[in-house]
Amino acid sequence: xxxxxxxxxxxxxxxxxxxxxxxxxxxxxxxxxxxxxxxxxxxxxxxxxxxxxxxxxxxxxxxxxxxxxxxxxxxxxxxxxxxxxxxxxxxxxxxxxxxxxxxxxxxxxxxxxxxxxxxxxxxxxxxxxxxxxxxxxxxxxxxxxxxxxxxxxxxxxxxxxxxxxxxxxxxxxxxxxxxxxxxxxxxxxxxxxxxxxxxxxxxxxxxxxxxxxxxxxxxxxxxxxxxxxxxxxxxxxxxxxxxxxxxxxxxxxxxxxxxxxxxxxxxxxxxxxxxxxxxxxxxxxxxxxxxxxxxxxxxxxxxxxxxxxxxxxxxxxxxxxxxxxxxxxxxxxxxxxxxxxxxxxxxxxxxxxxxxxxxxxxxxxxxxxxxxxxxxxxxxxxxxxxxxxxxxxxxxxxxxxxxxxxxxxxxxxxxxxxxxxxxxxxxxxxxxxxxxxxxxxxxxxxxxxxxxxxxxxxxxxxxxxxxxxxxxx
Amino acid sequence: xxxxxxxxxxxxxxxxxxxxxxxxxxxxxxxxxxxxxxxxxxxxxxxxxxxxxxxxxxxxxxxxxxxxxxxxxxxxxxxxxxxxxxxxxxxxxxxxxxxxxxxxxxxxxxxxxxxxxxxxxxxxxxxxxxxxxxxxxxxxxxxxxxxxxxxxxxxxxxxxxxxxxxxxxxxxxxxxxxxxxxxxxxxxxxxxxxxxxxxxxxxxxxxxxxxxxxxxxxxxxxxxxxxxxxxxxxxxxxxxxxxxxxxxxxxxxxxx
Numbered sequence: 001x002x003x004x005x006x007x008x009x010x011x012x013x014x015x016x017x018x019x020x021x022x023x024x025x026x027x028x029x030x031x032x033x034x035x036x037x038x039x040x041x042x043x044x045x046x047x048x049x050x051x052x053x054x055x056x057x058x059x060x061x062x063x064x065x066x067x068x069x070x071x072x073x074x075x076x077x078x079x080x081x082x083x084x085x086x087x088x089x090x091x092x093x094x095x096x097x098x099x100x101x102x103x104x105x106x107x108x109x110x111x112x113x114x115x116x117x118x119x120x121x122x123x124x125x126x127x128x129x130x131x132x133x134x135x136x137x138x139x140x141x142x143x144x145x146x147x148x149x150x151x152x153x154x155x156x157x158x159x160x161x162x163x164x165x166x167x168x169x170x171x172x173x174x175x176x177x178x179x180x181x182x183x184x185x186x187x188x189x190x191x192x193x194x195x196x197x198x199x200x201x202x203x204x205x206x207x208x209x210x211x212x213x214x215x216x217x218x219x220x221x222x223x224x225x226x227x228x229x230x231x232x233x234x235x236x237x238x239x240x241x242x243x244x245x246x247x248x249x250x251x252x253x254x255x256x257x258x259x260x261x262x263x264x265x266x267x268x269x270x271x272x273x274x275x276x277x278x279x280x281x282x283x284x285x286x287x288x289x290x291x292x293x294x295x296x297x298x299x300x301x302x303x304x305x306x307x308x309x310x311x312x313x314x315x316x317x318x319x320x321x322x323x324x325x326x327x328x329x330x331x332x333x334x335x336x337x338x339x340x341x342x343x344x345x346x347x348x349x350x351x352x353x354x355x356x357x358x359x360x361x362x363x364x365x366x367x368x369x370x371x372x373x374x375x376x377x378x379x380x381x382x383x384x385x386x387x388x389x390x391x392x393x394x395x396x397x398x399x400x401x402x403x404x405x406x407x408x409x410x411x412x413x414x415x416x417x418x419x420x421x422x423x424x425x426x427x428x429x430x431x432x433x434x435x436x437x438x439x440x441x442x443x444x445x446x447x448x449x450x451x452x453x454x455x456x457x458x459x460x461x462x463x464x465x466x467x468x469x470x471x472x473x
Numbered sequence: 474x475x476x477x478x479x480x481x482x483x484x485x486x487x488x489x490x491x492x493x494x495x496x497x498x499x500x501x502x503x504x505x506x507x508x509x510x511x512x513x514x515x516x517x518x519x520x521x522x523x524x525x526x527x528x529x530x531x532x533x534x535x536x537x538x539x540x541x542x543x544x545x546x547x548x549x550x551x552x553x554x555x556x557x558x559x560x561x562x563x564x565x566x567x568x569x570x571x572x573x574x575x576x577x578x579x580x581x582x583x584x585x586x587x588x589x590x591x592x593x594x595x596x597x598x599x600x601x602x603x604x605x606x607x608x609x610x611x612x613x614x615x616x617x618x619x620x621x622x623x624x625x626x627x628x629x630x631x632x633x634x635x636x637x638x639x640x641x642x643x644x645x646x647x648x649x650x651x652x653x654x655x656x657x658x659x660x661x662x663x664x665x666x667x668x669x670x671x672x673x674x675x676x677x678x679x680x681x682x683x684x685x686x687x688x689x690x691x692x693x694x695x696x697x698x699x700x701x702x703x704x705x706x707x708x709x710x711x712x713x714x715x716x717x718x719x720x721x722x723x724x725x726x727x728x729x
Contacts, residue, residue, distance in 0.1 A: 005668075006668065006670070009668065009670055009671050010670055013670050013671065013674050019674075320656055320657045320659070320675055321668075321671055321675075324671055324674045324675060324678075325671060357663075357664070357667050357668070358664075358667075358668055358671070359661070359664065360624070360657050360659060360660065360661025360662075360664045360672075360675075361533060361624075361625075361661060361662075361664075362624035362628070362657035362661070363624055363625070363628035363629065364624070364628070364655075364656075364657065366474075366628065367628050372474065377574075380532065380533055380535065382535075383533070383534060383535030384535035384536075384537055385535070386535060387534070387535035387536055388535070388536075401535070406534075407536070410531050410534065410536040410539045411539065413530070413531060413539060413543075414531070414539040414542050414543055416525075417494070417525045417526045417528075417543040417546070418525075418542040418543045418545065418546045419546070420522070420523035420524075420525065420546065420550070423525045424522075427497060427498060430498060431498065434498070443666050446665070446666050446669035447665060447666065447669070447704070448708075449669060449673060450673040450676065450677065450704075450705055450708055450709075451676070451701065451704030451705045451707070451708050452704045452707040452708045453704075454499050454700050454704065455499065456498055456499060457498065457499060457500070457501045457502075459501060460497045460498060460501055461492040461496055461497045461501040461504040461505060461520075462492075462497060462520075462522055463501075464501050464502075464504075464505050465490075465492075465505070465508070465520040465522075466522070468505065468508075470490075470508060470518055470519070470520040471517065471518075471519045471520070472519070472520065472521060472522045473519060473521060473553075
């Protein structure tokens with residue numbers, strides 16, 4: 001899938017509408033985020049705090065997971081463990097089947113995307129309806145999310161208007177955003193009322209209290225988790241935080257980094273199903289905790305930092321590659337910089353080995369990451385893991401990017417650049433014959449498609465320094 | 474997080490100059506200009522003839538052991554405890570930020586850490602150590618320029634305002650900032666070859682943003698970016714010329 005990054009990028013780059021949609025959207029998001037973090041000292045302190053909270057939770061993750069499970073069970077929540085997405089799908093299906101559920105209303109959940117849950121349920125006769133507006137739109141279009149926070153950011157008003165006209169009964173074509181939102185609301189209200197179960201993700205899981213924290217802007221998350229008689233949440237095991245007090249700083253980082261909002265419209269804290277005597281809320285709450293390769297990521301000290309991610313999407317909003325090619329180009333559920341480090345670790349470098357190379361290592365993502373994930377360092381680490389086979393590989397598919405030719409080139413490069421005498425001879429030769437290399441030569445061809453050929457200078461700096469009398473020592 | 478760089482405890486009498494491999498072959502005049510600027514401040518500039526490359530190309534491509542051996546040759550070439558000034562934020566970032574990691578557990582780990590701590594990006598050194606932004610006397614004609622911030626200079630070495638302080642100190646120069654000043658130009662070393670179409674799209678947007686300023690020159694502190702941006706400007710037939718900051722400053726203040 002992801003091996004097609006270049007092909008997909010080619011298509012995306014030649015789609016002017018798509019490029020314009022992304023560029024405009026990302027520019028807007030960057031401006032909004034910047035307005036939230038004008039005070040640099042405050043930002044620096046807050047992100048350090050956010051990083052520390054996540055690092056502290058990860059450092060004791062096995063214990064916190066146990067603590068969380070005990071608390072959640074005591075609160076009346078049923079906790080399930082899924083090693084693979086297949087396990088998670090099976091568990092969700094079993095719960096739904098046991099309740100005779102035929103229709104599930106879904107709040108936004110990237111883990112459910114990772115599971116390809118909708119397709120699994122559909123294959124077993126259960127209808128899953130996305131209730132987040134963006135997710136609803138792409139579900140109508142039969143597409144995957146192109147952004148982890150704004151799944152339909154690749155579409156403009158006209159495209160959405162057409163989708164609604166084609167799919168919603170008696171819906172006239174309109175590009176009026178309020179009218180479109182109202183139309184979706186009409187449809188979704190009926191779905192909420194008739195759903196047998198609600199499904200959601202979780203932004204944070206609090207070990208201290210056994211609570212699920214879920215943030216959203218449309219109220220659809222609250223409806224999905226409170227209206228139907230059954231609520232199933234799916235979440236990665238890395239969502240744990242130690243204490244309730246840890247949530248506030250992360251909430252001060254996530255929406256501001258994501259959409260430039262001070263806080264989301266809704267912050268849901270779910271700690272139990274409906275208690276006896278209560279009038280509303282689901283009668284059962286289930287949580288499925290998904291591993292799907294996360295334990296392996298966890299096992300490596302450097303790679304573990306990947307699991308700090310709070311899924312704000314700031315890295316993609318600020319990525320010069322993502323803003324040119326859009327989310328679908330990555331061929332993975334998680335696009336952009338976080339996807340470039342997460343996908344190859346979850347799926348294996350043999351499946352997504354080109355993603356770590358789809359970066360200039362510009363560090364724009366690193367600069368805005370609210371939990372200080374060293375994305376660029378991890379990209380380089382993954383390139384290294386891919387390049388050379390290892391006896392005890394830290395990443396699935398390590399060595400799959402090994403190329404005998406490339407390795408020989410770097411060996412040759414080392415022979416010249418690590419040896420001053422060879423370097424002197426080599427550079428002198430290049431300054432004499434380098435300019436004779438034709439612009440259409442391999443590798444140079446890609447360069448000269450939009451640039452002129454670089455010119456070797458007649459004399460190297462080494463020569464000029466000697467001639468001008470600069471000391472050697 | 475950018476490196477936390479502080480000036481040397483005392484005003485150095487001698488500095489090393491690490492020219493970089495790209496400058497060595499393609500932009501030696503830019504490299505020499507940096508040396509001249511330092512020399513004119515009364516500092517002895519030492520250019521070890523045994524230097525070559527910081528090792529970044531192999532490091533970023535995932536070939537650590539080759540990168541380490543080339544880096545080790547630099548440790549050997551710069552033995553004295555003098556500041557190492559680099560006319561490139563990218564190579565400076567490699568040496569200052571990544572050498573300690575590259576040599577972790579290696580016999581040269583301590584030597585690499587000490588080396589890393591001596592590395593300075595040129596414009597930062599000119600401003601914070603030599604105070605050149607208060608000493609420049611512009612002798613050039615009126616000109617409008619725009620600035621391109623290199624990714625590693627800004628985001629690894631923490632060099633953001635220093636080059637612009639130097640440019641703004643020139644009385645006959647108007648600096649018009651372009652809206653994409655801090656956005657990557659799309660070079661990214663092997664990225665330009667591995668993802669040529671994405672790289673091409675990025676540099677196309679970059680030269681558009683530069684063109685909007687009407688500047689006669691685009692000045693930057695990294696020759697990798699300048700090779701990319703300059704090559705694209707040239708191919709597109711745009712009038713804006715690329716120039717390294719050191720060469721620009723030297724030309725304005727001392728002629729050529």
